[in-house]
Amino acid sequence: MRHRAAYFAFDRFPSGKGSAVHIAQMADELFERFGGGLLGAIGGGDLPGRQQEGNREIVRFGEQIPNLIDRAEAFSAWAAAVLKEHADGLEIVHVRDPWSALPALTLDGRRYPVVFEVNGLPSIEMSHTWPWASPATLGKIRELERFCLERSEAVVVPSRVIGEAVRRLGAPEGKVHLVPNGADLPGETARPAGAPARYIVYVGALQPWQGLDVLLRAFARLGDLDDLRLVICSSVPERRAKPVRRLAERLGVADRLDWRFALPHPEVAAWLAHAEVSVAPLTGCARNLDQGCAPLKVIESMAAGVPVVASDLPAVRELMADGEHGRLVPADRPAELARAVRIMLEYPGEAAAMGARARARVAEALTWTRSRARLAEVYRTIAPSDR
Numbered sequence: 124m125r126h127r128a129a130y131f132a133f134d135r136f137p138s139g140k141g142s143a144v145h146i147a148q149m150a151d152e153l154f155e156r157f158g159g160g161l162l163g164a165i166g167g168g169d170l171p172g173r174q175q176e177g178n179r180e181i182v183r184f185g186e187q188i189p190n191l192i193d194r195a196e197a198f199s200a201w202a203a204a205v206l207k208e209h210a211d212g213l214e215i216v217h218v219r220d221p222w223s224a225l226p227a228l229t230l231d232g233r234r235y236p237v238v239f240e241v242n243g244l245p246s247i248e249m250s251h252t253w254p255w256a257s258p259a260t261l262g263k264i265r266e267l268e269r270f271c272l273e274r275s276e277a278v279v280v281p282s283r284v285i286g287e288a289v290r291r292l293g294a295p296e297g298k299v300h301l302v303p304n305g306a307d308l309p310g311e312t313a314r315p316a317g318a319p320a321r322y323i324v325y326v327g328a329l330q331p332w333q334g335l336d337v338l339l340r341a342f343a344r345l346g347d348l349d350d351l352r353l354v355i356c357s358s359v360p361e362r363r364a365k366p367v368r369r370l371a372e373r374l375g376v377a378d379r380l381d382w383r384f385a386l387p388h389p390e391v392a393a394w395l396a397h398a399e400v401s402v403a404p405l406t407g408c409a410r411n412l413d414q415g416c417a418p419l420k421v422i423e424s425m426a427a428g429v430p431v432v433a434s435d436l437p438a439v440r441e442l443m444a445d446g447e448h449g450r451l452v453p454a455d456r457p458a459e460l461a462r463a464v465r466i467m468l469e470y471p472g473e474a475a476a477m478g479a480r481a482r483a484r485v486a487e488a489l490t491w492t493r494s495r496a497r498l499a500e501v502y503r504t505i506a507p508s509d510r
Contacts, residue, residue, distance in 0.1 A: 128157035131223035136164035141419035224271035236276035284415025305491035306426035334404030340457035407454035425481035448481035
């Protein structure tokens with residue numbers, strides 16, 4: 124097919140992760156504006172290498188390469204070949220990472236503008252996800268990030284903290300556009316089958332910076348609440364949960380946990396809606412502080428009308444206010460986290476009021492409709508469409 128727009132992401136799509144929700148929203152806005160488009164992403168498993176959905180064509184990189192750097196370089200080469208095939212018709216290319224940005228920016232004779240969406244910086248994240256990466260490797264990745272930031276026609280960030288990080292790396296002020304994450308306001312949802320009578324919930328992936336170890340240590344301090352359970356809606360497969368499960372066993376809380384793995388997104392909304400509290404125990408590491416983050420779990424919890432107990436980080440304070448929509452506690456403090464959860468449980472009326480105010484906050488300022496309108500304005504600025 125001939126495409127006017129393309130979106131590339133070094134992420135599996137679709138998946139149960141928040142990144143897949145974000146990709147779907149951003150790509151749909153792009154393709155709605157340009158009458159369809161090409162979506163390039165990571166595949167594997169039972170996902171087809173090529174898939175047609177109306178006027179959206181999905182192509183997937185399917186090579187199984189264990190080494191992260193080797194896989195990223197192979198993806199870049201694959202993306203370059205796909206872009207070359209479609210370059211004549213493209214009016215805009217939106218990319219989600221430097222591995223996608225590099226081939227989009229360096230294609231010979233490119234005539235399309237590039238929107239570089241920065242949700243994270245590999246030069247910072249890799250020190251957590253790939254701890255054996257050498258300083259020299261991280262330095263080269265940082266230079267790649269600078270190259271892509273300087274040469275892209277627009278840089279899109281989901282939080283002010285990430286915006287400051289990309290400016291420190293050299294992104295020109297006039298190119299940086301804030302397009303926050305969002306959420307759809309769910310309607311009434313039935314209680315999930317098998318849901319405990321009383322539970323708090325964690326939603327998301329299981330990387331160390333998510334703070335699951337802090338949450339488990341906090342939950343161990345709530346052992347006197349013998350009717351309370353912790354539901355973990357993990358966006359990754361069960362095999363990835365082994366370290367967290369071993370820690371739960373050592374802390375003596377394993378039999379008080381309920382695990383749900385890779386749930387469809389609508390089912391996650393139901394688990395949120397019927398929880399007493401949603402917990403986002405992000406750690407105070409460089410990945411969350413220096414780079415910044417934009418926790419979709421916080422926004423979706425607020426949209427479901429459930430009060431949030433979260434780490435008091437700058438990126439979280441962009442989304443919610445302490446005492447207004449939930450409670451903010453110092454990061455990496457299990458005792459403080461447990462105390463905040465306990466107070467919420469002891470004052471259910473005030474907790475419910477916080478949840479209602481949180482939902483109103485999302486309706487007013489954090490819907491996907493508002494976020495997509497901001498993204499559309501970026502497109503109008505650099506690539507006017509005749510659609």
